[in-house]
Amino acid sequence: MSRAMELAREAEAAGEVPVGAVVVKDGKVVGEGWNRPISTSDPSAHAEMIAMRAAAQALENYRLLDTTLYVTLEPCAMCAGAMVHARVKRLVYAATDPRAGAAGSVFNIVQHAALNHRLEMTAGVLAEDCSALLRRFFAARR
Numbered sequence: 001m002s003r004a005m006e007l008a009r010e011a012e013a014a015g016e017v018p019v020g021a022v023v024v025k026d027g028k029v030v031g032e033g034w035n036r037p038i039s040t041s042d043p044s045a046h047a048e049m050i051a052m053r054a055a056a057q058a059l060e061n062y063r064l065l066d067t068t069l070y071v072t073l074e075p076c077a078m079c080a081g082a083m084v085h086a087r088v089k090r091l092v093y094a095a096t097d098p099r100a101g102a103a104g105s106v107f108n109i110v111q112h113a114a115l116n117h118r119l120e121m122t123a124g125v126l127a128e129d130c131s132a133l134l135r136r137f138f139a140a141r142r
Contacts, residue, residue, distance in 0.1 A: 001070050001094060001126045007034040007047065008072045008133060014039055018137050021047035021071040023055035023064060023088075030067070031055025047071060048079040052086055063087045072130040074101035074123070080109035083119060090120040094130035 007020025011034035023031035033050025037043055048071050056062050068090040069083060075093065080102035083091060091103060091110055102109040103121060110119040 001072070001092065001130075003029065003032065004047075004070045004072050004094075005126065005130060005133070007032055008130070011035040011047065012133070012137055018133050019047040019071065019073045021051035021069060023051045023067050023069050025055070025059065025064075025067045030058045044078065046076065046079050048075055049082060052082060052088070056086070065089065068092060070125075072126075073097055073134065074103050074105055075110070076100045077102040077107060077109055080107070083110055084112075084115050084117050087117050088119055090122070092122045092125050094124065094126045095134060096123065096127070 004020040004022045008018040011020060012018035016035040016038050019035045021033050022029055031051040031054030033047045033054060035047050036045040048069060052064060055064055064086040066089050069088050070092045072094045074097040093103060096105045098105050100106060110121060
């Protein structure tokens with residue numbers, strides 16, 4: 001999660017919402033990313049999506065079997081759906097997103113019984129640090 005926080009700071013430095021994500025397989029980072037929708041004019045350029053794309057390229061497989069995705073903010077519906085389709089094994093996130101969270105706060109796509117894959121999930125890892133980073137970012141923009 002500390003690497004994801006470093007990546008979130010990269011996003012912040014670029015004027016993006018400070019969210020970072022890391023995909024790990026067998027103890028090794030295989031993909032990482034930070035939010036880039038503004039700089040890339042791409043609404044799908046969330047940290048998790050970028051990290052999963054990088055991991056898929058590194059593993060040469062669109063299925064991210066036996067991977068763990070670490071992210072500083074609870075994933076949205078788009079990212080949660082992509083995690084299910086990619087068969088990410090485990091999700092670890094820091095701060096909850098009470099407005100758009102799709103891993104338990106508003107929705108729970110990553111563990112929805114109607115879907116053919118469900119992720120193991122751990123929430124709240126370094127939550128206060130990640131929440132503080134987000135609060136400072138949005139306070140500075142107001």
